[in-house]
Amino acid sequence: MDKELLIKECEKSAKEIRKDCIRMTYSMGNIGAHIGGSMSLAEIMAVLYKAFVRFDPADPEAESRDRVIMSKGHGAMAMYAGMKQAGIITDDELMTYKKEGTFLYAHPSMNKERGIEFSSGSLGQGLSLGVGVCLGLKRKENNESKVYVILGDGECDEGSVWESAQSAAHFGCSNLVAVVDANKLQYDGPTDDVMRIEPMEAKWNSFGWDAVTVDGHNCKELLDALSAEHDKPLAVIANTVKGKGVSYMEDNPLWHNHNITEQQYNQAMEELENA
Amino acid sequence: MNISKATTRLWSRLGSCGAYGQAMLEMPSIDESMVACTADLCFYSGLDRFSKQFPDRFYNVGIAEQDLVGIGAGLAKEGFNPFVSTYASFATTRALDQVRVSMGYMQLPIKLIGLTSGCSVGILGATHISIEDIAIMRAIPNITVISPADCTETVKAVLALANYDKPVYLRLSGPMNCDIVYPEDYEFEIGKAITVREGGDYAIVACGVMVATALKVADMLAENDGITCKVIDMHTIKPLDKGALDSLRGFKKIITMEEHSVIGGLGAAVAEYISCRDGFPMLKIIGIEDYFAHAAGFDELIDEYGLTAEKAYMRILDK
Numbered sequence: 001m002d003k004e005l006l007i008k009e010c011e012k013s014a015k016e017i018r019k020d021c022i023r024m025t026y027s028m029g030n031i032g033a034h035i036g037g038s039m040s041l042a043e044i045m046a047v048l049y050k051a052f053v054r055f056d057p058a059d060p061e062a063e064s065r066d067r068v069i070m071s072k073g074h075g076a077m078a079m080y081a082g083m084k085q086a087g088i089i090t091d092d093e094l095m096t097y098k099k100e101g102t103f104l105y106a107h108p109s110m111n112k113e114r115g116i117e118f119s120s121g122s123l124g125q126g127l128s129l130g131v132g133v134c135l136g137l138k139r140k141e142n143n144e145s146k147v148y149v150i151l152g153d154g155e156c157d158e159g160s161v162w163e164s165a166q167s168a169a170h171f172g173c174s175n176l177v178a179v180v181d182a183n184k185l186q187y188d189g190p191t192d193d194v195m196r197i198e199p200m201e202a203k204w205n206s207f208g209w210d211a212v213t214v215d216g217h218n219c220k221e222l223l224d225a226l227s228a229e230h231d232k233p234l235a236v237i238a239n240t241v242k243g244k245g246v247s248y249m250e251d252n253p254l255w256h257n258h259n260i261t262e263q264q265y266n267q268a269m270e271e272l273e274n275a
Numbered sequence: 276m277n278i279s280k281a282t283t284r285l286w287s288r289l290g291s292c293g294a295y296g297q298a299m300l301e302m303p304s305i306d307e308s309m310v311a312c313t314a315d316l317c318f319y320s321g322l323d324r325f326s327k328q329f330p331d332r333f334y335n336v337g338i339a340e341q342d343l344v345g346i347g348a349g350l351a352k353e354g355f356n357p358f359v360s361t362y363a364s365f366a367t368t369r370a371l372d373q374v375r376v377s378m379g380y381m382q383l384p385i386k387l388i389g390l391t392s393g394c395s396v397g398i399l400g401a402t403h404i405s406i407e408d409i410a411i412m413r414a415i416p417n418i419t420v421i422s423p424a425d426c427t428e429t430v431k432a433v434l435a436l437a438n439y440d441k442p443v444y445l446r447l448s449g450p451m452n453c454d455i456v457y458p459e460d461y462e463f464e465i466g467k468a469i470t471v472r473e474g475g476d477y478a479i480v481a482c483g484v485m486v487a488t489a490l491k492v493a494d495m496l497a498e499n500d501g502i503t504c505k506v507i508d509m510h511t512i513k514p515l516d517k518g519a520l521d522s523l524r525g526f527k528k529i530i531t532m533e534e535h536s537v538i539g540g541l542g543a544a545v546a547e548y549i550s551c552r553d554g555f556p557m558l559k560i561i562g563i564e565d566y567f568a569h570a571a572g573f574d575e576l577i578d579e580y581g582l583t584a585e586k587a588y589m590r591i592l593d594k
Contacts (some may be wrong), residue, residue, distance in 0.1 A: 110381050117352070118348075118352065118381065119376060119380055119381050120376075121376075122372050122376050124341075125341075125345055125372070125373055125376060125377075127345075128341065128342045128344075128345025128346050128348075128349070128373075129345050129346075129348055129349045129352070129377070130349065131342070131345070131346050131349060132345060132346035132347060132348055132349015132350045132351075132352070132353070132357075133349040133350075133352060133353055134349070135334065135346065135349065135350055136349060136350045136352070136353025136354065136355055137353060139310070139331075139350075139353070139355065140353065140354075159341075160341040160342065160345070160373075163336075163339035163341055163342035164342045164345060164346075166337070166339070166342075167336050167337070167339065167342050167346065170337075171334075
């Protein structure tokens with residue numbers, strides 16, 4: 001596909017992902033959902049699922065598939081909405097999110113038939129799973145599959161992230177890509193206040209990765225970063241805004257996990273539609 | 276794998292880690308999918324020869340137990356059978372969340388090998404003494420928990436884990452030159468307890484090094500008191516062999532013996548089963564009382580904990 005067209009496709013998907021995240025959250029009534037950190041992921045998931053991840057819903061366990069690991073488990077809604085964009089799940093299935101009998105839980109639950117590679121929810125575990133997968137792929141001489149691990153910047157407080165970052169470089173996991181959704185807000189407030197994680201890019205580089213920082217809401221920048229040739233594991237630090245796309249949510253820690261009223265729903269959908 | 280009186284004696288001399296390493300040398304020939312992972316404990320895991328003989332099957336992740344379990348989980352997901360070894364205390368506490376999510380929740384078939392559990396490295400102190408691992412691992416759904424009675428059973432258990440597609444915690448314990456319960460080859464099946472001594476008065480259900488101790492206690496009870504004991508090696512603590520327990524209804528007393536805390540271990544597992552069923556006699560749980568020991572050698576700690584044959588005998592008779 002023509003690159004300009006692909007960028008447009010990704011932008012369109014990102015918009016749909018955001019609207020779907022709002023719909024899923026609204027459908028949960030008073031319970032709400034992890035909306036803020038899903039909205040920040042929209043372009044990341046759109047670009048991954050539209051432009052990179054090779055996954056055939058008809059052959060979900062194909063050896064040649066790419067593996068997506070949502071280490072930042074509370075970003076599940078954005079992943080599910082991204083999977084819808086890739087034709088992996090339907091809209092009807094999407095709207096079963098968090099409801100009785102669903103396979104789309106608040107945090108991803110491993111489902112080999114539906115392309116959910118691992119369960120998550122307890123932060124800081126996905127990257128070492130990714131390293132193990134990479135080692136397994138190497139053992140099978142599978143050089144074509146890529147392993148994408150999506151992390152949060154707050155998640156990078158976890159020491160286990162850095163244990164696995166170190167081992168990824170040590171084991172030469174060149175097919176491993178970590179995308180950090182750096183939305184600068186964690187549960188208790190700004191990452192700079194709660195636990196300063198900067199300088200992020202320098203940290204990943206010093207751990208033996210190729211690291212690059214991009215505007216995580218710019219599909220072209222994400223496409224370029226994820227297309228780059230790399231011999232080392234690749235870390236894409238995507239600067240994002242938590243709650244992106246809805247004025248009352250943006251950069252407001254209140255919206256980490258919250259419900260949406262009818263009025264807020266209408267406003268959010270209108271803002272997203274007109275964006 | 277050849278198992279004879281000679282290999283049994285050799286493995287006993289090597290201790291459980293050495294026996295594990297010996298068994299691992301056999302594994303690639305019977306399980307193409309197997310790999311070994313450890314956290315800077317290659318030599319300690321008895322994997323020195325394995326790492327040289329099968330370097331492409333060996334992953335050393337450094338001193339990073341959480342990463343160790345995560346990497347094992349990733350390998351397991353890709354169809355491999357990872358044997359993941361580190362100190363029992365670190366495997367079951369430092370990396371517990373990874374163990375819980377990957378082995379319990381996702382049921383990824385990692386074989387988690389808890390090295391030098393119980394008091395076998397007592398001299399290294401309370402950080403390395405592992406008296407809670409059975410309780411911890413037993414409480415997590417979906418994980419099989421195995422505690423071999425001696426080094427031959429360690430080898431048998433490892434061999435039984437070839438091509439085994441469930442998550443397992445294998446608890447290795449005992450000192451070098453540990454007592455031999457099984458002097459030659461025998462039938463070992465995960466989940467199936469073994470009667471190592473027949474008797475009619477008391478039933479002793481033991482695991483790990485306490486199986487050998489239970490046999491000594493049975494000798495003492497027979498000799499001094501005319502009490503005959505059935506001794507059961509309950510090597511698989513989860514799932515418990517309920518059939519073996521059902522057969523104990525007619526006994527005068529059931530005694531459990533373990534080199535583990537009295538909280539949550541084999542005794543607790545047996546109690547959970549028999550206490551809500553009719554017809555069972557009184558249960559006495561012999562294990563390590565609820566405190567951290569000071570650093571001391573294996574024999575000293577076993578004595579301090581009241582787990583020598585002599586002290587266990589007195590405890591059984593309430594003397």
